[in-house]
Amino acid sequence: MAEVRERNSYGLYHLTDTIHYEYEYHHEGSRKRNKRSKDRFRDFLPATRGFMDDLTVTTSSHIQARWILSALEEVVTWARMKFKPRKSRSMILRKGQITTKFQLKIQGDEIPTIVDNPIKCLGKWFDDTLKDNASVKTVQTQVVEWLKKVDKSGLPGKFKAWIYQHGLLSRLTWLLMIYEMTATTVEAIERTINSHLRRWLGVPLSFTAIGLYSRSSQLQLPLTSTLEEYKVSKSKLVMTLRDSKDSKISKAGIQTRTGRKWSARTAVNQAESILHHKDIVGITCTGRQGLGMTHFQQWSKATPKEKSSMVQSEIRTVEEEQRRAKAVELSRQGAWMKWNLPERKITWAELWRMEPFRISFMLKSVYDTLPSPSNLHQWGLIEEPSCKLCGERGTMAHILSGCKVALTQGRYRWRHDKVLKHLAEILDIERRKKSHQKQRQSRSDSSEREIRDMQQSHNSTSSWTRAVNGT
Ligand SMILES: [Zn+2]
Numbered sequence: 001m002a003e004v005r006e007r008n009s010y011g012l013y014h015l016t017d018t019i020h021y022e023y024e025y026h027h028e029g030s031r032k033r034n035k036r037s038k039d040r041f042r043d044f045l046p047a048t049r050g051f052m053d054d055l056t057v058t059t060s061s062h063i064q065a066r067w068i069l070s071a072l073e074e075v076v077t078w079a080r081m082k083f084k085p086r087k088s089r090s091m092i093l094r095k096g097q098i099t100t101k102f103q104l105k106i107q108g109d110e111i112p113t114i115v116d117n118p119i120k121c122l123g124k125w126f127d128d129t130l131k132d133n134a135s136v137k138t139v140q141t142q143v144v145e146w147l148k149k150v151d152k153s154g155l156p157g158k159f160k161a162w163i164y165q166h167g168l169l170s171r172l173t174w175l176l177m178i179y180e181m182t183a184t185t186v187e188a189i190e191r192t193i194n195s196h197l198r199r200w201l202g203v204p205l206s207f208t209a210i211g212l213y214s215r216s217s218q219l220q221l222p223l224t225s226t227l228e229e230y231k232v233s234k235s236k237l238v239m240t241l242r243d244s245k246d247s248k249i250s251k252a253g254i255q256t257r258t259g260r261k262w263s264a265r266t267a268v269n270q271a272e273s274i275l276h277h278k279d280i281v282g283i284t285c286t287g288r289q290g291l292g293m294t295h296f297q298q299w300s301k302a303t304p305k306e307k308s309s310m311v312q313s314e315i316r317t318v319e320e321e322q323r324r325a326k327a328v329e330l331s332r333q334g335a336w337m338k339w340n341l342p343e344r345k346i347t348w349a350e351l352w353r354m355e356p357f358r359i360s361f362m363l364k365s366v367y368d369t370l371p372s373p374s375n376l377h378q379w380g381l382i383e384e385p386s387c388k389l390c391g392e393r394g395t396m397a398h399i400l401s402g403c404k405v406a407l408t409q410g411r412y413r414w415r416h417d418k419v420l421k422h423l424a425e426i427l428d429i430e431r432r433k434k435s436h437q438k439q440r441q442s443r444s445d446s447s448e449r450e451i452r453d454m455q456q457s458h459n460s461t462s463s464w465t466r467a468v469n470g471t
Contacts, residue, residue, distance in 0.1 A: 085109040132179040157200035177233040182259025190226040202360030234264040271314035275299040
């Protein structure tokens with residue numbers, strides 16, 4: 001709509017929404033001639049109701065619009081359809097200004113102007129300012145209201161986070177795409193969401209947002225950043241409009257405005273040039289990989305749909321790189337970048353099984369925000385940053401796995417051994433039960449093997465935790 005306004009100052013814009021028509025298969029003549037055949041006809045083909053949706057008429061003068069409307073009226077009345085002028089809007093522009101001087105009619109009824117009656121179409125509000133400023137503010141207050149509602153639901157934090165990911169975010173993404181919103185506005189929205197997510201997951205407010213959304217860190221949560229979704233959907237919009245098969249759309253010169261901080265068009269261009277460059281470089285083998293081990297999607301041979309998804313994933317990669325770059329700057333919360341560990345992806349199913357404190361402990365231990373003596377000292381809560389057992393500096397690594405006094409006293413092994421002891425007792429009882437039934441040789445072999453398997457599986461699950469601790 002905004003484009004029309006800019007390109008012709010005498011432009012006329014007219015929205016006619018939802019034309020309903022009733023369609024009957026038999027016409028008057030046959031009804032009079034033969035009643036029986038009509039009834040039989042009705043058995044096979046019942047009278048169908050049909051409707052036509054969304055008709056937009058754009059002309060360069062209001063006189064032309066009147067002509068088109070009268071022609072439309074004639075055709076539509078002939079087809080026994082009926083317009084719903086109540087659901088339609090008209091907009092007349094004169095020298096770039098909206099006027100209400102001229103009125104347009106269809107089928108005897110007046111079409112309301114957009115000045116008095118703003119209209120919502122595909123979830124987007126159109127009003128006489130022809131700008132999205134008011135709507136953007138509404139979106140911002142709406143997000144706050146949604147978050148409040150989720151907050152008051154009384155559910156555990158992990159479920160609230162799930163509602164954000166699968167309910168709120170998808171709803172918000174559409175609004176972010178259809179309105180002209182700047183990246184700065186979306187960043188502000190994301191900050192509000194972040195503070196709620198932190199509370200729901202039980203991490204302190206100082207917890208970095210990288211920890212919530214990172215796709216390449218040691219611990220990956222199944223959450224997506226609002227800003228990332230915004231960028232992806234805006235670039236999708238740029239590509240859809242630019243590569244449309246309809247030349248009227250692709251050549252209309254529609255601009256996707258996203259503010260000065262981030263431009264969707266530039267991002268798409270950059271992503272495309274990266275993908276084009278990858279095409280030239282071709283497949284590279286890493287390590288001892290054989291030829292054809294990895295699937296490579298060629299940019300030049302991709303269909304428009306594939307191209308769109310390739311650009312989207314490229315934009316996500318750029319976002320992730322920016323997150324990593326930020327993590328390098330963080331000395332404490334970015335320490336995980338130096339760990340030589342396999343990445344751990346946490347699924348919703350895993351998250352749902354976990355106790356709230358375990359989720360919070362896990363996140364805090366990766367991003368070093370646990371209340372260790374050195375952290376407490378830095379936050380100004382205690383005088384000495386030293387370990388109470390040995391007097392060394394009590395960093396997270398020291399407290400969780402590096403204290404010599406705790407090691408000699410067997411504190412680190414205590415819990416682990418206690419679980420193993422319990423398992424061994426159960427297995428021993430089972431073994432004794434079976435000893436009466438089976439031969440001695442075979443049964444001792446099998447139970448020993450069972451114990452060994454149990455220990456191995458236990459070790460493999462705890463290896464990640466121990467590796468994190470730095471042992
Ligand atoms: Zn110590």
